[in-house]
Amino acid sequence: MNCGDDPSTTSLPIDARLDEIQAALAAHSRALLVAEPGAGKTTRVPLALLDAPWCRDGRLLLLEPRRVAARLAAGFMAESLGERVGETVGYRMRGESRVGPATRLEVVTQGVLTRMLQEDPMLEGVAGVIFDEFHERSLEADLGLALTLDAQQGLRDDLRLLVMSATLDVDALLGVLGEATPVIDCPGRSFPVETRHRPLRPREDAARQQAAAVLEALDETLPDEARTGDALVILPGVGEIRRLARELAARAPELSIVELHGRLALEAQRRALRPDPEGRRVVLATAIAESSVTVDGVRLVIDAGQERVPVFQPRTGLTRLATRRVNRASADQRRGRASRQGPGRCVRLWAEEQPLIPHGEPEIRQADLSPLAFELARWGITDPGELCWVTPPPAGALAAGRALLTRLGVLDAACHLTALGRACVRWPTHPRLAVMLERAAELEAWPLACALVAALEGRDLDQERDLERALAARLAAPKAHRQWHQEAQRLARIAGVGLSAAGGDAISLAPLGELLALAYPERIGQRLEPGRFRLAGGTLATLPEAHPLAHAPLLVAAELDGEASGARIFRAVALAPERLEALYPETREWRASLEWSDAQGRMLGEQVRGLDGVVLERRPLHRLPPEAVKAALLAALRRRERLPFGDEAEQLRGRVALLRRAFNRNGEEGGDDAAGKAEGAWPDWSTSALLETLEAWLGPYLDGVTRLETVEQLPLAHILTDSLAWPLRARLDALAPPRLSVPSGASHRLDYTPCLAGKPPVLAVKLQECFGWQGSPRVADGREPVLLHLLSPARRPLQVTADLASFWANGYPEVRREMRGRYPKHPWPEDPLAAEATARTKRRG
DNA sequence: CTCTCCCT
Numbered sequence: 125m126n127c128g129d130d131p132s133t134t135s136l137p138i139d140a141r142l143d144e145i146q147a148a149l150a151a152h153s154r155a156l157l158v159a160e161p162g163a164g165k166t167t168r169v170p171l172a173l174l175d176a177p178w179c180r181d182g183r184l185l186l187l188e189p190r191r192v193a194a195r196l197a198a199g200f201m202a203e204s205l206g207e208r209v210g211e212t213v214g215y216r217m218r219g220e221s222r223v224g225p226a227t228r229l230e231v232v233t234q235g236v237l238t239r240m241l242q243e244d245p246m247l248e249g250v251a252g253v254i255f256d257e258f259h260e261r262s263l264e265a266d267l268g269l270a271l272t273l274d275a276q277q278g279l280r281d282d283l284r285l286l287v288m289s290a291t292l293d294v295d296a297l298l299g300v301l302g303e304a305t306p307v308i309d310c311p312g313r314s315f316p317v318e319t320r321h322r323p324l325r326p327r328e329d330a331a332r333q334q335a336a337a338v339l340e341a342l343d344e345t346l347p348d349e350a351r352t353g354d355a356l357v358i359l360p361g362v363g364e365i366r367r368l369a370r371e372l373a374a375r376a377p378e379l380s381i382v383e384l385h386g387r388l389a390l391e392a393q394r395r396a397l398r399p400d401p402e403g404r405r406v407v408l409a410t411a412i413a414e415s416s417v418t419v420d421g422v423r424l425v426i427d428a429g430q431e432r433v434p435v436f437q438p439r440t441g442l443t444r445l446a447t448r449r450v451n452r453a454s455a456d457q458r459r460g461r462a463s464r465q466g467p468g469r470c471v472r473l474w475a476e477e478q479p480l481i482p483h484g485e486p487e488i489r490q491a492d493l494s495p496l497a498f499e500l501a502r503w504g505i506t507d508p509g510e511l512c513w514v515t516p517p518p519a520g521a522l523a524a525g526r527a528l529l530t531r532l533g534v535l536d537a538a539c540h541l542t543a544l545g546r547a548c549v550r551w552p553t554h555p556r557l558a559v560m561l562e563r564a565a566e567l568e569a570w571p572l573a574c575a576l577v578a579a580l581e582g583r584d585l586d587q588e589r590d591l592e593r594a595l596a597a598r599l600a601a602p603k604a605h606r607q608w609h610q611e612a613q614r615l616a617r618i619a620g621v622g623l624s625a626a627g628g629d630a631i632s633l634a635p636l637g638e639l640l641a642l643a644y645p646e647r648i649g650q651r652l653e654p655g656r657f658r659l660a661g662g663t664l665a666t667l668p669e670a671h672p673l674a675h676a677p678l679l680v681a682a683e684l685d686g687e688a689s690g691a692r693i694f695r696a697v698a699l700a701p702e703r704l705e706a707l708y709p710e711t712r713e714w715r716a717s718l719e720w721s722d723a724q725g726r727m728l729g730e731q732v733r734g735l736d737g738v739v740l741e742r743r744p745l746h747r748l749p750p751e752a753v754k755a756a757l758l759a760a761l762r763r764r765e766r767l768p769f770g771d772e773a774e775q776l777r778g779r780v781a782l783l784r785r786a787f788n789r790n791g792e793e794g795g796d797d798a799a800g801k802a803e804g805a806w807p808d809w810s811t812s813a814l815l816e817t818l819e820a821w822l823g824p825y826l827d828g829v830t831r832l833e834t835v836e837q838l839p840l841a842h843i844l845t846d847s848l849a850w851p852l853r854a855r856l857d858a859l860a861p862p863r864l865s866v867p868s869g870a871s872h873r874l875d876y877t878p879c880l881a882g883k884p885p886v887l888a889v890k891l892q893e894c895f896g897w898q899g900s901p902r903v904a905d906g907r908e909p910v911l912l913h914l915l916s917p918a919r920r921p922l923q924v925t926a927d928l929a930s931f932w933a934n935g936y937p938e939v940r941r942e943m944r945g946r947y948p949k950h951p952w953p954e955d956p957l958a959a960e961a962t963a964r965t966k967r968r969g
Numbered sequence: 970c971t972c973t974c975c976c977t
Contacts, residue, residue, distance in 0.1 A: 218977055235977035432973040552977040694971060
C-alpha cells in the first residue's frame with residue numbers, strides 16, 4: 125500500500141476514476157480495477173464505495189495480504205474521516221481486532237475472510253468484498269476469491285465483488301469473473317527512475333563484486349545531481365546480506381550499514397525502516413523490502429536480481445529453498461522502490477539482454493496444499509472443479525495434501541471431514557497443528573501443546589536448535605517472550621485451560637515427542653544406523669553423528685530441509701516406540717509388505733507392523749496377496765520416477781500436452797473454452813502427474829502382473845488413450861493429426877515430443893516438397909504453429925522455421941545459392957512459390 | 970554455510 129504524503133486533501137490519480145468504479149458496481153456485481161502503484165486505490169476506493177446505494181445496509185470488507193498493510197490502511201482511512209480506528213473504519217486480524225458497532229468498513233487479512241466465509245457462507249450483513257493487491261496471488265487470496273465467487277453464485281447474487289490489482293493477467297481473471305465484468309484502468313504516480321545494468325563476472329566472488337558496485341553507485345550523483353537519500357540493496361537471503369555487510373565494512377568503514385530481513389525482531393525491523401537524519405545509509409535487505417515494508421528515503425536501488433523461494437515437493441511432503449533469478453514483475457517492483465522520494469536510480473547486477481520470466485508462479489502452484497484441501501472439505505467440496513479458479517490447484521500437490529490429511533485422521537476416504545476434522549475447525553492453525561492441539565487432550569498435555577504450537581509458528585525460535593530447552597525457557601519466563609506468550613495464551617483460551625500446570629508445578633515436557641508425532645506422522649524416523657533415519661513417509665534423513673539423538677531408535681523431525689535424496693534434520697525430539705503404538709492403533713495390525721528387489725529380480729515379501737515406513741516388528745510371509753503385489757508394483761514404478769513410454773506413447777503425450785496448452789486456459793484444468801466446458805479439459809500427462817495418478821489409469825491393467833518386466837511391455841499408448849474422455853478421444857486426431865500432407869502430395873509424420881517441453885510440434889520435410897506452400901502449417905484448430913525442419917535432398921537440416929512465407933522471401937535465396945551446386949539433380953527454382961513441389965529429382969527432358 | 974515471505 126502506498127499512503128503518500130498527506131491524507132485526504134491531495135488529489136490522486138484514482139480520484140478521476142471513482143465515478144467509473146461506482147457506475148460499474150451499480151450495474152454489475154463484479155468489477156476489476158487495474159491500477160499502477162501510487163494511484164491511491166487502497167484508501168480512496170473503499171471509502172467512496174461506502175456511499176453507494178447497494179452498500180447502505182451492509183458492511184464492506186477490504187482484504188489486505190499483510191497485517192501491517194491492514195493496520196496502516198485502516199488507520200489512514202479513519203484519519204481521513206477525522207475518526208479513530210474502530211469507529212466507521214476498523215480492522216480484524218488473527219488475535220487482534222478493532223471494530224465497533226458503527227464500523228461499516230472492515231479491513232481484514234486474507235485468512236480472516238476464509239474463516240468468515242466458512243462460518244457464514246451467506247456473509248450476512250456484508251454488502252461487498254474488495255480484494256486488494258490481488259496480483260500477489262497468495263494461496264489465501266486465490267482460495268478466498270474462489271469461495272466468495274461460489275457464495276455469490278449460489279447464495280448471494282446481491283453481493284458486490286471488486287478485485288484490485290497492479291499489473292495482472294487480465295484475461296485469466298476475466299475467465300473466472302466473467303467476460304462481461306467491467307475493467308477500470310488507472311495510471312499510477314511516481315518519480316522517474318534511471319535504470320543501469322552492471323552484470324557481475326561469474327565464477328568470481330559475488331560479495332566482493334557487489335561491494336564494488338555499491339561503492340561505485342554511491343559515488344555517483346543521482347539523475348537530479350543530488351548525492352542524497354539512502355541506498356537499498358536487495359539480496360536473496362540472510363547469508364548474502366552478512367557477506368556483503370562484511371565486505372563493505374572492510375572497504376568503507378565510514379558507511380552506515382543496516383540489515384533488514386524477516387528474521388529480525390520487530391523492533392530491529394522498525395529501526396531499519398527509519399531514515400537517519402545524520403547521514404546516508406546503505407540498507408541490505410531481502411525481498412521483504414520489495415512489497416512487505418517500505419524503507420523511507422531511498423533514492424538508489426541496487427538489485428542482485430535473485431530471489432529465494434520455497435519449493436514444495438509433493439512426493440516427500442517437504443519444502444526446499446531454491447535460489448532463482450527474479451521475474452520481471454519483481455524486478456520492476458524493486459526498481460520502483462527508488463522512485464518514492466524523488467527521481468531515482470536502479471542498478472541491476474545482471475546483463476540487460478538477460479531474459480526474465482514475466483511473473484512469478486502463483487503460490488497455489490508451489491505450496492503445500494493440505495491447508496487448502498482442508499478448507500475445501502470444510503466447504504463441502506470433494507472436486508476442486510466445482511469452484512472457479514484463476515489457477516486451479518495442481519492435482520499432484522492436492523492429492524499429496526489429502527493424503528496427509530487422511531494420515532492425520534481429519535479426512536475420510538471420500539474426502540469428507542471426519543469427526544476429528546470437524547473438531548479441528550476451532551484451531552486457527554495448519555491442520556497438522558490443529559490435530560496436535562485437538563488430540564493433546566488424550567495425553568492431558570494441552571498447556572504444553574499450546575506452548576509448542578505457539579513456538580513452532582512464531583519466528584523467535586530461529587536460533588534455538590533444542591526444542592525442549594527453548595520451551596522450558598519460555599514456560600519458565602513467559603513475559604520475556606511476549607509474542608510467544610500472547611499466542612500461547614490465545615490457544616490456551618480456546619482449549620479452556622491455563623498455560624501453567626495445576627498446583628503451580630512446572631509443566632512436564634515428557635509428551636513432547638508424542639505431540640510432534642501427532643502433527644508430523646510422516647516425519648517419524650527410524651534409525652537405520654547412527655545418524656541415519658528412514659522417515660515414515662519414505663524419505664531418508666540424517667543427523668550429525670555427534671548429535672545427542674543420533675542413536676535414538678525413534679525420533680520425530682519437526683523441521684528438516686527437503687532434499688529428496690537425503691534430508692537433513694534441523695530439529696528433532698526422541699519418541700518411545702510404545703508411545704507410537706498408543707498414538708496410532710493401526711501400528712498393531714500386521715500387513716503384507718512387498719518390495720521389488722532389483723538385485724534379486726523378484727518380489728520380496730514379509731509381514732510387518734508399524735507406521736508406513738517405520739517398522740516396529742516384522743515376520744515372514746508365505747503367500748503374496750494380489751492387492752499387495754499390485755501396490756508394490758505401483759510403488760516400484762513411482763520410485764523410478766519414470767514410466768516406460770514407447771515412442772507411440774511419447775507422441776500421444778506430446779499431442780495431449782499441445783492441446784492442453786491450446787485449449788485449457790493457461791494450461792490449467794477446467795478449460796474456459798466452449799469445447800473445454802462441455803467435454804472436460806485435456807488432462808495433465810506429465811510424468812509426475814501420471815505417477816501421481818498411477819492407480820487410476822494403470823491399476824486396472826496390473827491384475828495378475830507380478831514382474832516389472834511385464835509392465836514395461838504394456839501398451840501404454842492404448843491404455844492412456846482409453847483413459848481419455850470419449851469426446852476428447854474423438855477430436856484427438858482432428859486437432860493433433862499424427863501426419864500432415866505437404867504440397868508434394870506425400871504426408872509426413874509430425875513429431876509431437878517437443879510439445880512435452882512446451883515447444884511446437886516438428887514437421888521434418890525435404891525443402892523441395894514444400895514448393896508452392898503459401899501459408900504456414902498449424903494444428904489445434906489453427907491455434908498452434910508447426911515448426912518446419914526443412915531438409916536437404918540428403919535429409920540434412922537446412923532451415924528451421926515456423927514462418928514459410930518469410931523463409932521463401934528472405935532465407936531461401938541464400939540456401940539456393942549454396943545448395944544448387946551441391947545437388948544439381950534437384951530443382952532449385954528461382955521462384956519457389958510458383959514451382960511444383962516434388963519428392964523426386966528433376967525430370968528428364 | 971540451515972532459514973524466502975506470509976497468514977487463520
